[in-house]
Amino acid sequence: MHWMKTILKPAKRRPLKNTNPITQTPEPINSSLPHTLTLLHKILGDSPDFIMRNFSDSPSEPGPIAICYIEGLIEQNLLSDLMEALIAEQASKTSFTSDVHSTINALKQKIPTGNIKIIHAENQMIAAILAGNVVILVDGVQVALAASIQGGIRRAVEEPTTQTVIRGPKEGFTEELSTNITLLRRKLRTPDLKFASRNIGRYTQTRVVLAYIEGLAQPEVIEEAKKRLESIDTDSILESGYIEEFIQDAPLSPFPTLLNTERPDTVAGSLLDGQIAIFIDGTPFVLLAPVTFIKFFHSSEDYYQRYDISSFLRIIRLFSFLIALLLPSLYIAITTFHQEMLPTTLLITLASQREGTPFPALLEALIMELIFEVIREAGVRMPRVIGPAISIVGALVIGQAAVQAGLVSAAMVIVVSFTAISNFVIPSFNMASTVRLIRFFLMLMAGMLGLFGILAGLIPILFHLVALQSFGVRYLTPFAPFTKSNMKDFFIRVPWWAMKTRPNGISGPNKTRQAPHQYPVNSAKKERCDEPNKQK
Amino acid sequence: MRRLWVISAVLIIGSLLTGCGSRIELNELGITTATGIDGHKGEWTVTYQVIVPSAMSSSLGGSAGGGSSQAAVHTFSTQGKTIRDAIDISNLENPRKLYFAHNNVLVIGKEAAEAGIEEVIDNYFRNPDARETVKVLVADRKARELLMQLIPPEKIPGQALSKILQKDDQTGSFYPSISIYELALKLSSDSGAAGVPEVSIVGSDRETLESSDIFKKTSSKANLKLSGLCIFDRARKVKTLNQKESLGISWLTNHVKSNTLSFEDENAKNAEKALSSFRINTAKVKVTPVKGPLHFSLEVKVKVAGELVISNSEEDPAKTNNIKKMQQQVEKVIEQQIEEGWKTVQKLQIDLVGIADKIHRKYPEYWKENRDTWPEELSRMDINIDVQASIKRPGLFQKSFSSLLKSKSDQ
Numbered sequence: 001m002h003w004m005k006t007i008l009k010p011a012k013r014r015p016l017k018n019t020n021p022i023t024q025t026p027e028p029i030n031s032s033l034p035h036t037l038t039l040l041h042k043i044l045g046d047s048p049d050f051i052m053r054n055f056s057d058s059p060s061e062p063g064p065i066a067i068c069y070i071e072g073l074i075e076q077n078l079l080s081d082l083m084e085a086l087i088a089e090q091a092s093k094t095s096f097t098s099d100v101h102s103t104i105n106a107l108k109q110k111i112p113t114g115n116i117k118i119i120h121a122e123n124q125m126i127a128a129i130l131a132g133n134v135v136i137l138v139d140g141v142q143v144a145l146a147a148s149i150q151g152g153i154r155r156a157v158e159e160p161t162t163q164t165v166i167r168g169p170k171e172g173f174t175e176e177l178s179t180n181i182t183l184l185r186r187k188l189r190t191p192d193l194k195f196a197s198r199n200i201g202r203y204t205q206t207r208v209v210l211a212y213i214e215g216l217a218q219p220e221v222i223e224e225a226k227k228r229l230e231s232i233d234t235d236s237i238l239e240s241g242y243i244e245e246f247i248q249d250a251p252l253s254p255f256p257t258l259l260n261t262e263r264p265d266t267v268a269g270s271l272l273d274g275q276i277a278i279f280i281d282g283t284p285f286v287l288l289a290p291v292t293f294i295k296f297f298h299s300s301e302d303y304y305q306r307y308d309i310s311s312f313l314r315i316i317r318l319f320s321f322l323i324a325l326l327l328p329s330l331y332i333a334i335t336t337f338h339q340e341m342l343p344t345t346l347l348i349t350l351a352s353q354r355e356g357t358p359f360p361a362l363l364e365a366l367i368m369e370l371i372f373e374v375i376r377e378a379g380v381r382m383p384r385v386i387g388p389a390i391s392i393v394g395a396l397v398i399g400q401a402a403v404q405a406g407l408v409s410a411a412m413v414i415v416v417s418f419t420a421i422s423n424f425v426i427p428s429f430n431m432a433s434t435v436r437l438i439r440f441f442l443m444l445m446a447g448m449l450g451l452f453g454i455l456a457g458l459i460p461i462l463f464h465l466v467a468l469q470s471f472g473v474r475y476l477t478p479f480a481p482f483t484k485s486n487m488k489d490f491f492i493r494v495p496w497w498a499m500k501t502r503p504n505g506i507s508g509p510n511k512t513r514q515a516p517h518q519y520p521v522n523s524a525k526k527e528r529c530d531e532p533n534k535q536k
Numbered sequence: 537m538r539r540l541w542v543i544s545a546v547l548i549i550g551s552l553l554t555g556c557g558s559r560i561e562l563n564e565l566g567i568t569t570a571t572g573i574d575g576h577k578g579e580w581t582v583t584y585q586v587i588v589p590s591a592m593s594s595s596l597g598g599s600a601g602g603g604s605s606q607a608a609v610h611t612f613s614t615q616g617k618t619i620r621d622a623i624d625i626s627n628l629e630n631p632r633k634l635y636f637a638h639n640n641v642l643v644i645g646k647e648a649a650e651a652g653i654e655e656v657i658d659n660y661f662r663n664p665d666a667r668e669t670v671k672v673l674v675a676d677r678k679a680r681e682l683l684m685q686l687i688p689p690e691k692i693p694g695q696a697l698s699k700i701l702q703k704d705d706q707t708g709s710f711y712p713s714i715s716i717y718e719l720a721l722k723l724s725s726d727s728g729a730a731g732v733p734e735v736s737i738v739g740s741d742r743e744t745l746e747s748s749d750i751f752k753k754t755s756s757k758a759n760l761k762l763s764g765l766c767i768f769d770r771a772r773k774v775k776t777l778n779q780k781e782s783l784g785i786s787w788l789t790n791h792v793k794s795n796t797l798s799f800e801d802e803n804a805k806n807a808e809k810a811l812s813s814f815r816i817n818t819a820k821v822k823v824t825p826v827k828g829p830l831h832f833s834l835e836v837k838v839k840v841a842g843e844l845v846i847s848n849s850e851e852d853p854a855k856t857n858n859i860k861k862m863q864q865q866v867e868k869v870i871e872q873q874i875e876e877g878w879k880t881v882q883k884l885q886i887d888l889v890g891i892a893d894k895i896h897r898k899y900p901e902y903w904k905e906n907r908d909t910w911p912e913e914l915s916r917m918d919i920n921i922d923v924q925a926s927i928k929r930p931g932l933f934q935k936s937f938s939s940l941l942k943s944k945s946d947q
Contacts, residue, residue, distance in 0.1 A: 335561075335562050336559045336560060336561055336562075337558065337559060337560075339560075339562065339565060339635065339637065339638075340637035340638070344567075344569075344638045344640070344695065347562070347567060347638055348567065348587055348589060348592050348692075349592070350562055351562040351563060351565060351567060351587075351589040351592075352589035352590060352591075352592045354561065354562040354563045354589075355563050355589050355590045356563070356590070357563070360559070360561055361561060361562075445551075447559070448551060449551075450558075450559075
C-alpha cells in the first residue's frame with residue numbers, strides 16, 4: 001500500500017493560478033452607473049441569460065436605477081413586484097445623489113423582498129448575481145443592493161430512488177440546497193440545529209453546508225470536519241463524491257468512511273445520534289460522518305418498523321453480506337480443494353453437473369461474475385426504454401443457454417445469481433460496491449489456496465477494518481472496541497422505549513436520549529371477568 | 537521504493553506460482569462409494585466401486601431417466617503386495633483420481649476376513665484420505681463379486697448397503713453396524729472380539745444384478761441381504777452367528793433400539809397358538825459383572841417400553857391385569873433372546889459382550905492375575921437376567937378382531 005500512496009500523493013501543493021474574478025482581491029464599486037454596467041458587461045459577457053435593465057424615460061439618456069440578474073436563477077413573479085416598486089420609486093424622485101445612506105435605506109424600505117443585502121465590492125456583486133440575486137445599482141452611489149429572489153427551474157421533492165422504504169417518509173432531497181436544508185429543518189425544530197456554510201470550488205463556488213446539532217455532536221468532530229473542508233482547494237465540486245474523496249480518512253481503503261443518503265429522515269436520525277451532515281449544493285446526496293461499519297447495513301426503515309422484524313432484517317442483511325462476499329470463493333474452495341466437506345449426495349450432484357464442463361471452477365466463476373457485472377453495468381447505463389431487453393438477454397444467456405450449451409455448470413449459475421441477489425440486500429450502494437470488488441480478490445485467493453486462501457484474504461481485511469477510523473471513531477465500534485451500551489442498535493434494534501442513550505463514541509456531551517422507565521403501561525386494561533360484573 | 541516494488545512483486549508472483557497446486561476439479565475425481573478387500577498378506581486385491589457421475593445426472597440433457605441405460609457405478613480391481621500398492625497402481629487402468637473420503641462401506645472378502653484384517657485397519661488409520669467412520673461388512677464370498685451387484689431400486693450399491701445397515705440399526709437391531717474405528721477399538725480391547733455384519737447374495741442367477749437392465753424389471757431372482765454376524769477374534773474371523781444369536785448379542789451390548797417380537801398367549805383356550813406382536817420403542821440394557829465367591833456372574837438389567845402392534849389374544853388389553861400378563865410374556869421372550877446370545881458367547885469362549893473391559897476397570901487387581909484364564913472364566917460365568925417391559929399403548933383397537941368374531945358367534 002505504501003508505494004501506492006507515494007504514487008497517488010502529489011509531492012508538493014502548488015497554488016492554483018487565480019483567474020476567477022470572484023475570488024480576486026475586492027475593489028469598491030464605482031459610483032458611476034454606466035461605468036459599473038460596462039464592467040459587468042465585460043466580466044459576464046454576452047451571455048443570453050444575463051440581463052441588465054435600466055429604468056429610463058428616454059432611450060438616449062440612461063436612468064438613475066439599473067437592475068442586473070441572471071434570468072434562470074430568479075423567481076419571475078417576485079421580479080415583477082420588485083420592478084414595479086423600483087419604477088414607482090424612480091418616478092417619485094428626480095435625483096438620488098443627495099445622500100448615499102438615506103437613498104439606499106429609502107430604497108431598501110421600498111423593495112418587497114425579505115432578504116436584502118448591501119454590497120460594497122465589485123467581486124461580491126458578481127458573486128451575488130451568479131448566486132441568483134437581483135443586484136440593484138443606483139447612479140452616483142458607491143454601494144449596490146442585492147435582493148435574493150432565487151427561483152427558476154428546480155426539481156420538485158420526490159420519493160428517493162436509491163433508498164426506498166415501505167414504511168416511512170417518502171420525500172427525498174433534491175439538487176437545491178435551500179430545499180434540502182428546509183426539509184431537514186422541518187424535521188428538527190430546534191435552535192440547536194446549527195449550520196456552517198462555505199463555498200468550495202474556484203469555478204463552481206459550490207455551497208457546502210455542515211449541519212450538526214449543538215450538544216449532540218462531538219465538538220472535535222465538528223472542528224475536524226471544518227478543518228478538512230477548509231483545506232479543499234479545487235476548481236470544482238459537482239457532487240458529494242468530490243467532497244467525500246477529499247475528506248475521507250483512508251483514501252486508499254476500499255471501505256467507505258462516509259455514508260451518503262438522500263433521505264431527510266436518515267439525516268435527521270443521524271444528527272440526533274450525534275453525527276454531522278454535509279450538504280452540497282447541486283446533489284441530493286448528503287454525506288454523514290462519523291460512521292461505523294454497521295451503519296452501512298442499517299436502513300432508516302429499521303427504526304419505523306417493529307423492533308423484532310427490524311432486528312431480524314438486520315441479521316438477514318449481515319448474512320447476505322457474508323454470502324455476497326464469500327459464496328463464490330467458498331464454492332471454488334470446497335469443490336476444488338475440500339470435496340470431503342460436502343455431503344456425499346451433494347458431491348455426486350455437483351460432480352454430475354461438472355461432467356463435461358470445459359473450464360476449471362475458478363475460471364468458470366470468474367467468467368460468470370464478469371458477465372454478470374457487465375449485464376448489471378449495461379442495465380444502469382442503458383436507456384430506460386430498452387431495459388427489458390437486457391433482462392431477457394441476461395436471463396437467457398447466463399441463466400439457461402450457458403448451462404445447456406455446457407459452458408458452465410448449473411450450480412455455478414445458482415451461486416452467481418444468489419451472490420448477486422445478496423449483494424442488492426446491502427442498503428448502502430457504497431458498501432455493496434466494496435463487496436463486489438473484494439469478492440474477486442477472495443475468489444482468486446480461493447482458487448489458489450482453497451479455504452486457507454480465503455482465510456489469508458480475510459485476515460488482512462479484518463486487520464484493516466479494525467485499524468480503520470472515521471473522524472476519530474473506530475470503524476468496527478461497537479464490536480471492536482466492544483461497547484456494551486451500543487449493542488442496543490447493532491445486530492438488533494431494541495424497542496424505542498429501551499433506546500435510552502445515544503451511541504457511545506459517536507455522540508457528544510448529551511448522551512441521554514429520553515426519560516427512563518417508558519415501558520408502555522396499559523392503565524385501560526381490564527380483566528376479562530370484570531366486565532359481566534359491571535353489567536349487573 | 538525499489539525494494540517495495542520487489543517485495544510486492546515477489547508476493548504477487550509467489551502467490552500466483554502456487555498455481556492451484558493441489559487443486560482437483562470435481563470431474564477429475566473417481567468418487568469411490570464402496571471398497572472391497574480380498575486376498576491375504578502379501579497378495580491383496582482391492583476392488584473399487586466408483587460412481588459414474590454422468591449416469592447420476594437428472595434429466596438435464598433432455599433424455600429423461602437416463603440412469604437406466606447406464607450403470608451408475610463402475611467396479612474394477614487391482615492387485616498389489618500391500619493394500620496401498622494395489623491402490624497406487626489403480627491409475628494404470630483408471631483415468632480419475634480415486635477419492636475415498638466419501639466411501640460408504642468397506643467390504644471384506646471371506647478369505648481376507650479369515651486370513652486377518654490387521655493391514656486393512658492400519659491402512660485406514662494411517663492415511664488421512666480414508667475415513668475411519670466407514671461402515672464395515674464381511675462378504676460371504678469374494679468382496680469383488682459382491683461389489684459387482686446392483687441393489688435396486690437404489691442406483692449406488694455402496695450407498696444402499698450403508699443405508700441397509702442404518703435401517704437395521706434403527707428398526708431391527710439384529711446386526712449392529714460397526715465402523716472401522718469401533719472395530720479397531722473392540723479388537724484391541726481386553727475382550728479382543730467384535731461382530732461384523734455379514735452380507736451375502738441370496739437366490740439364484742446373480743448375474744442379472746450386474747447389469748442395469750435390472751432396473752427395468754419389477755423383481756429380481758437374486759438380491760443382497762444381511763445374513764449373519766461374523767465374529768472376529770483378534771483380527772481373524774472365527775464364526776458366523778445367525779439372526780437369533782446375533783440378536784442376543786445386540787441385547788447384551790445395548791445395541792437394540794427397536795425391534796418387533798412376538799409372544800404367545802399362554803391362556804389361550806384353543807389348541808392353536810395365539811401370537812401377538814410387541815414393538816420395542818425404547819430399550820435400555822445394563823450389563824454389570826459381579827464378583828461372586830467362586831466366579832463372576834453377569835447382572836443384566838433390561839428396561840423396554842413399546843406398544844402392542846398385533847393381537848390375536850382373547851384378552852382385552854384395556855384391562856390392567858391383561859396388560860400385566862402380556863408384559864410378563866414379553867419379558868419372558870426377551871429373556872430367552874438374551875440367553876440365546878449368552879449361550880453362544882459361552883460356547884465360543886469369545887467375549888463379544890465386552891465383559892473383560894468391565895472387569896478390568898472394576899477389579900483391576902483380579903484382572904492382572906487372571907487375564908490368561910479369562911476365556912475359561914467366561915464360560916463359567918452365571919447370568920441373572922431381569923427384564924422390565926411395559927406396554928405403553930395397546931393401539932387404536934381394544935380386543936383382538938378374532939376374539940371379537942368369536943364372541944359374535946357365541947351369541
